[in-house]
Each structure stands twice: as structure tokens, then as C-alpha cells.
Amino acid sequence: MVSANSGKNMKTHIKNLIVAIGLIFVLGAFTIPPKNINYKCMIQLTNYTGEGAYIVVSILDKNNDYIETLYVQGDDNEWYRDLEEWWKKYYGKKRPDIDAITGETVTGGQRKMTILRIPEDKIDSGYKIRFESAVEDQEYYKDDVEFDLTQDNLNSKIEGKGFIRYIRMIPQ
Amino acid sequence: MTLSIWRYSHLLLALISSLFLILASVTGFILSFEPIQKAVLPYGGHDIKKISLAQTIDALNSTYDEVLSIEVDENDFVLASVVTNKGNNETIYIDPLTGDNLGSPKPESAIFSFTRTLHRSLFLKGLGRAFVGIASLLLCFIAITGLLLIIKRQGGLLRLFSKVQKEYFEMYYHVILGRWTLIPIIIVSVTGVYLSAEKFNLLPLNRLKHQISISETKIDLDKKPADLALLKQLNLHEVRLVNFPFSEDPEDYFEISLKDKELYVHQYTGEILSEVHYPFSFLAKQWSLVLHTGRGSIIWSIALLTVSISILFFIYSGLIMWRKRVNNTKIDTAATDKDESTHIILVASETGSTFNFAKQLKEALINSGKTVYMSHMNEYTTYDKAEHLIILAATYGNGESTSNARKFKSKFETIDPLHNLKYTVVGFGSKQYPNYCAFAIEIDNLLRKKDGFEETLPVYKINNQNATDFHDWTEKWSAKTGVPIKLKNTVVKNKASKPSFFKVIAKTNPNGDNTFLLKLRPEKKLSFKSGDLAGIIPEKDRIERSYSIARIKDDILLSIKRHDLGVCSNYLNQLKINTTIPIYIHRNKKFHFPKKSPLVILIANGTGLAPFLGMLHENKKHIPVHLFLGVRNKKSVEIYKDELDNALKSNKLTQLHVAYSRENSNDYVQDLIKENLNLVLDTFTAGGHVMICGALQMQNAVLDIIENSTQTSLEKSLIEYEENGQLKLDCY
Numbered sequence: 075m076v077s078a079n080s081g082k083n084m085k086t087h088i089k090n091l092i093v094a095i096g097l098i099f100v101l102g103a104f105t106i107p108p109k110n111i112n113y114k115c116m117i118q119l120t121n122y123t124g125e126g127a128y129i130v131v132s133i134l135d136k137n138n139d140y141i142e143t144l145y146v147q148g149d150d151n152e153w154y155r156d157l158e159e160w161w162k163k164y165y166g167k168k169r170p171d172i173d174a175i176t177g178e179t180v181t182g183g184q185r186k187m188t189i190l191r192i193p194e195d196k197i198d199s200g201y202k203i204r205f206e207s208a209v210e211d212q213e214y215y216k217d218d219v220e221f222d223l224t225q226d227n228l229n230s231k232i233e234g235k236g237f238i239r240y241i242r243m244i245p246q
Numbered sequence: 247m248t249l250s251i252w253r254y255s256h257l258l259l260a261l262i263s264s265l266f267l268i269l270a271s272v273t274g275f276i277l278s279f280e281p282i283q284k285a286v287l288p289y290g291g292h293d294i295k296k297i298s299l300a301q302t303i304d305a306l307n308s309t310y311d312e313v314l315s316i317e318v319d320e321n322d323f324v325l326a327s328v329v330t331n332k333g334n335n336e337t338i339y340i341d342p343l344t345g346d347n348l349g350s351p352k353p354e355s356a357i358f359s360f361t362r363t364l365h366r367s368l369f370l371k372g373l374g375r376a377f378v379g380i381a382s383l384l385l386c387f388i389a390i391t392g393l394l395l396i397i398k399r400q401g402g403l404l405r406l407f408s409k410v411q412k413e414y415f416e417m418y419y420h421v422i423l424g425r426w427t428l429i430p431i432i433i434v435s436v437t438g439v440y441l442s443a444e445k446f447n448l449l450p451l452n453r454l455k456h457q458i459s460i461s462e463t464k465i466d467l468d469k470k471p472a473d474l475a476l477l478k479q480l481n482l483h484e485v486r487l488v489n490f491p492f493s494e495d496p497e498d499y500f501e502i503s504l505k506d507k508e509l510y511v512h513q514y515t516g517e518i519l520s521e522v523h524y525p526f527s528f529l530a531k532q533w534s535l536v537l538h539t540g541r542g543s544i545i546w547s548i549a550l551l552t553v554s555i556s557i558l559f560f561i562y563s564g565l566i567m568w569r570k571r572v573n574n575t576k577i578d579t580a581a582t583d584k585d586e587s588t589h590i591i592l593v594a595s596e597t598g599s600t601f602n603f604a605k606q607l608k609e610a611l612i613n614s615g616k617t618v619y620m621s622h623m624n625e626y627t628t629y630d631k632a633e634h635l636i637i638l639a640a641t642y643g644n645g646e647s648t649s650n651a652r653k654f655k656s657k658f659e660t661i662d663p664l665h666n667l668k669y670t671v672v673g674f675g676s677k678q679y680p681n682y683c684a685f686a687i688e689i690d691n692l693l694r695k696k697d698g699f700e701e702t703l704p705v706y707k708i709n710n711q712n713a714t715d716f717h718d719w720t721e722k723w724s725a726k727t728g729v730p731i732k733l734k735n736t737v738v739k740n741k742a743s744k745p746s747f748f749k750v751i752a753k754t755n756p757n758g759d760n761t762f763l764l765k766l767r768p769e770k771k772l773s774f775k776s777g778d779l780a781g782i783i784p785e786k787d788r789i790e791r792s793y794s795i796a797r798i799k800d801d802i803l804l805s806i807k808r809h810d811l812g813v814c815s816n817y818l819n820q821l822k823i824n825t826t827i828p829i830y831i832h833r834n835k836k837f838h839f840p841k842k843s844p845l846v847i848l849i850a851n852g853t854g855l856a857p858f859l860g861m862l863h864e865n866k867k868h869i870p871v872h873l874f875l876g877v878r879n880k881k882s883v884e885i886y887k888d889e890l891d892n893a894l895k896s897n898k899l900t901q902l903h904v905a906y907s908r909e910n911s912n913d914y915v916q917d918l919i920k921e922n923l924n925l926v927l928d929t930f931t932a933g934g935h936v937m938i939c940g941a942l943q944m945q946n947a948v949l950d951i952i953e954n955s956t957q958t959s960l961e962k963s964l965i966e967y968e969e970n971g972q973l974k975l976d977c978y
Contacts, residue, residue: 112333116492125445152363173353183454187314187489189335211372244493246312246329
């Protein structure tokens, strides 16, 4: 009887253990690494005159701290310093590898399409997306376009304040 | 007047901008390798004129998840921004027919990006760009003033590419290289200026304004881009950039940039929604980029590379020329007083080389106890104690005065000499120019016509700064005036050549005519031909004499007439067998035996026979040759007998005609020509060659005889025969 009981207990223990281990695996699979969603993004510039605009797209948290750089338009790092905030608070300090997300500049009146890979866990969780822009020997716009990272915003057209006339985004 | 303005601006501009230009050309040299390196990458291979845009779009759409844009570069490589099926956004070179990924563009190498920044902004951003732009503008002006100077120097636009007088290495190649690189330099500098000006918004820049107009047609949402007629018509070569529609919404469209315009194209109907042509400023920028960077063309990149190197050379050689001119034309007028001097030397010189002669003359006169005053011709004035006026006048360009002599004529007309003056004019020029020594002749005429001027010697012309000729003139002048002139250090070597060393291997004693033969063997293998000149400089007076060379196998045979007071002939006469002497070999291409000819006539007197002995030896093709020789008597021929007999025996000489001036007949070589005039005339008409070597007097007598007949029986004048090389002269 005892032996039968203890045998039964043993089975439940093993069962629980398997469930627990399975759960850890499943949870692990969901949490590491976070899933990215591809968004197609079009940046339409205003009809300004001058050189190609340098633009950097970043994710910021509630405290306006830079979390991640999504896209850099402009490949001559001589001019990165002109994107002041990003340089001061992020790139200048951490020097992340941005080769894979760097594109060529376009000039006034032109548009540029690119894919932004946005981590799903940052969407609708209080994060922001920021487009900074600067043109050689002209102004720098710290928040040319800036909006909350929400599903709604990510499927819309948003006007810019500086060299960017508007940006449009849709899931790819 | 104008000449010196151009020269000073040319120099001043060059000095100001030289630092920037040195930097720009060194970096430009490095950068010119980039487009070459890019053009040889393996991303091409298709004739993209035969591939339609629709084909490529179709290939890409079936290979990748999504396509964002297509770009066709200067090398006809096709670059596409795509989303791969792994969801990555990549920019890759693709095969335009299959859509295959050929590779990713490599990030620019650090050397090129560093060099480019240095090249266009010196790492000073906007300020640096302004400096470089201004230097580029200056370069453009330098090239233009340089072009004007060359035109002036060569004697007119039409003579721009005629032969250049060779004075010294730096000047010669400054001109030669200048002619060929001026146009590319102007292109590089103008495009450089344009690109800088564009950066500073100095040019009108019209942004393209699209107006979208949609006609209300039925839209078939199943239509694929590959089906659109317009995309089928466009070939990839016409296309620069295609931006794909942002979404599948019918309101989103293709943005297609062609070479000359931009189109918005409906993604389902293929209708052109907007069409805007690029303004001129945009196309000018495109062209400036292509021309300035050489991208897309290996040949032009190499041309740009050459331009970069040549600018460096111009800076170097220009500096040398400037230093030379400054040093040569500096006159120490304070040392002597114009009103205390008996001998006045006036100089017209553009490049300063005529001043070398003037300075030597001045020194020699001072050594003979004379008081000498030397100045520019422009400074002509009255001279209280002057007895002799010696004018050394170079001619510039097409018979014009040099800039330091341009005021002479007007001054000469208004200033009367205080008392009678003895004058002589020495002209410096080059026979390569049509108006040889024209300025000197003009001055000589001017002086002759004015009262109070008495000619010492007729105008004496000196070709290409020939030191021997100048020495000859001083001897004539000495003989006439009784003032001894010993020139010091007259060796003005025209070419920066080095002597070759020769060993004396045979020498005859002077015969009854005081003529002897000298056979010399080069220590190293040398390339030269009969008719080239052997320049010999005896230690005693350091003046170079030229002797016409006969090449017998690898040896040189010289025929030399000994003069009792001749420095060089006596120096050569005392040479012992096996001694080694330095000789400057000067090419004399215009006096080489023709390679091909139906008939050749050789005319010589005295030692002028020497080069012909070698030419007969070189006549391996057995071209028929008649040799007319003038000597004093039968004994004079004896030293040449062996060579002449050999030539006759081996059929390298067809017939020998000899005139003896001191035998019973008193014949001269011109008499022989008169007798055989038809043979000479036939030679010209048959395309044969006539070569004359020996005394100038003999040459003129012979030419007179031919010329008097050519006017009646020959089609062309002797000058034309001389120009086409059928008549070759080498007389002294």
C-alpha cells in the first residue's frame, strides 16, 4: 500500500517536473530573443536646398534614453556629430555597429524607403520612436518626427517639423 | 604689354594657389584609382541596353519578398534594395535578368574616404570647401593664361602644335605637356568650381515639382508591373533610379528617374502621372561629377590621373623657369654708369637666356679694359661717352618683340643720340619659327636708316642659342674693332645631356689640305647614325664645336680641317691613339640617309664628305647613289680613297663625280651640278633625295643653280622639298 502510494507520489513529482521544465523551455523561447516586426518606412523630405539630409531613427524610453538605433541615413561619419542628441547620448558613447542599417542620403524633395525592424515588446509599452535630421551647414532638428510607439501610429502618416515633410509606415 | 600681364598673372595665380594645388593633385592622383578599382568589379556582364525595366522588376519580384528600389550606376551595375525571405533588408548587386544576388557593395576603403575629405574640404568642412573651390577657380585661370602664353610663344593659334624650341628640360616639357593637358585641366577645374559653387548654393537650383494628374480609367488590381507597356519599353541603360510604390494602394506609384527626367508611373495602369525634365543645373552637376571623378570610365580616370601628375610637374617646372628668369635678367646697373661707359649693351630677352650671352660679352669687354653698361632695350636713352652700341635681340613668337623691348621702337624714334655711334645687332631666334630673327632684322633696319648710326657688322643671326655661333660673332666683331674678346665659360648646353666616352683608335696626319681623319670607338654601345653631330668641347675655351659623324660599323669617323689658330682642331690633332675623350652626341634626324628612296644624290665639299662616307656604308639596300664631291686636288681624295673604293665595289655607290678646284680645270662642285642638272631635277620629281653637306657658300651656289631651273621645270619650290624631306642640308 505504502509502496503503492509512494510510487504514485513519485509519478506526480516527475510529471510536475516535466511540466516545469517544459514551461521553462516554452517561456524561454518566448522571452529570448524578443521578436522583431518589419515595418516599411518611407521618409519624404521637404523641398529644401542643400546637401543630402542626415537622418537617424531611434527608439527611446519614457526617460528619453536611447534604447536602440533602427536606421541611419548617411554613410560619412564626418557628419554624425551634427546629429547632436544621438551623438552625445548614444552613438558617441557606445559606437554600436550600424553598418547593416546605414543607407545613402537623399536630397530635398526626394523620398527614401527602408525597412525598420521594430522589437515587438517595445510596441504599446511606453516607448517612443524619434527621427532626428541635420543637413551640412544647416539646422539640426532633434525631433523632426517623434511619436509614441503604438500600433496605430505605426500604420499612419506623420508630418515632420524640419527637413522631413512626412513619414509613412506600414507592416511589411 | 599684354604678354607680361599674362605672364605675371600666370605666375601670381600659380604661387598663391600652389599649396592647395599640390594637395589637390596628390589627393586627386590617389582618388583617380577609385573609379578604376570599381569598374573592374564583377557585377556587370550584361548589355543592359537590351534588358527592359519590366524584365528586371519581374525577376526581382519573383526572387525576393519585397523590392524597395533599383539603382543603375555609371558602370552599368544594378543595385537593388530588397527584403530577403529571411526578412532582412539588404542592398545588393543583382543580375538584372535573374535577380540573383551578386554581392554586397563594399564599404568605401578608409584611404579613399580620408583622401576624398582632404581633397574637397581639407577636413575643414565648409571653410575648406571654399578654399578648395577658389583654388580650383585659380587653376582654371592659370590654365587659360597658360594657353594664351603658349599661343603667343608658338606664334599663333594655328602653330600651337608646331615644334617647340628646346632651351632646357623644365621649360620644354612645361610647354609640351601644357599643350596636351590644358583642356583636361580646364575641364577638371571648371567642374571642380561648379561642384563647390553648388555646395554653397551659389547656383540657381530648381527643385523638381511634380503635379500628379490621374485620369479616371478602370484599374485592374491584378496587373503586374511586368505587364506594363511603359516598363517594357524602358531599357535599364536609360534608368538611374526606381523607387517602388510604398504600398499596394492604387494611390502609390513608381518613381522612375531617367537620365534626363523624372516620371511618376501608376503601378496598375502604367499611366504617366507626372513627368518633369531636369533643369540644366541638375544635368550640369551630373556631368561635373562624372567628369571630375572619372566614375564609370577607366580611360577618363587615367586621363585624370595624368592631369594630377602633370599639375605637380607644372608647379615644379614653373618654379624653376621663374627662378631662372629672375636670375638671368637681373642687371647690376648700379655698378656702372651709363654716361661713363663706352660700350653699351642692350638686351631683348623673354626667358633670360639671351642675358647669359650678354653677361659673358660684358665681362669679356671689361676684361679688355672697356667700360660697359648693360640694360634692357626698353631702357634705351642717351649715353654721354658711348662709342659702341651692341644690341642682342631675341625674337618672341611670330616675329614679335620681347616684353622688355617693346618700348624700344618708340623711344628710339624720339631720342636722338648725343654723337655718332657704331652699332651692331645680334639676333637670337629659332629656325623652327617662320619669322626667324624678325625682330632683330627690324631693329637693324631702324638703326641703319637713322642718322648718326654707323654699322660695325651686318645683323648676325644665332639659331637656338648656339654658343659656337655667338663665339664666331665675337671673333668677327673683334676683327673689325680690334677689341679682343675672350668669352669665359660659354658652354650653354641646350640639352641636359651627358657626354659619351670614345677611344681614339686611328688617326691620319694632316694632308696637303691640312685635313685629317679621326676614328673613335665608343666605350659603351651607343645608338647613333651618320649625319648626327659630335659635339666636342676642348678644355682650353670650353666652347662646343659640332662635327658631322660618319658611322663605320660601330665607330665614328670624323674628317677635320686643321686651322693654325683653331683651338679644337689642334686639340683633336694632338690626340694620341688609345686616349679617351668625351663627346656629346646630338641627334640630327633631318640629316639621316633616307630609309627608302629611288635615287639619292649626295653633294659635298671638303670635310663635308665625312657623313656621306658613313651613309654609303649604311646603304645596305643598295639604293642608287650619285656622289658629287668638290676638293682641292687629286691628293685631297687620298685619305677617303679606301672608303670610296669599297662603296663602289660593293655597289653601295653608283657613281662618283669629283671636281678639283686646284688642278688644271678649276672646277667646283657646283659646276658638276650644272652639268648633271637633269639628273638632279629628275631625282626630285621621282621622289628621290638630295643631300648637301659642306661649306655654306657651296650650298648656296648649288641651290641657286637648282632653284633657277626649278622655277621652270620643277613643280615645287626648294622650300617645299626641304619641308617634305627630299632636300636635306647640313652646311656651316
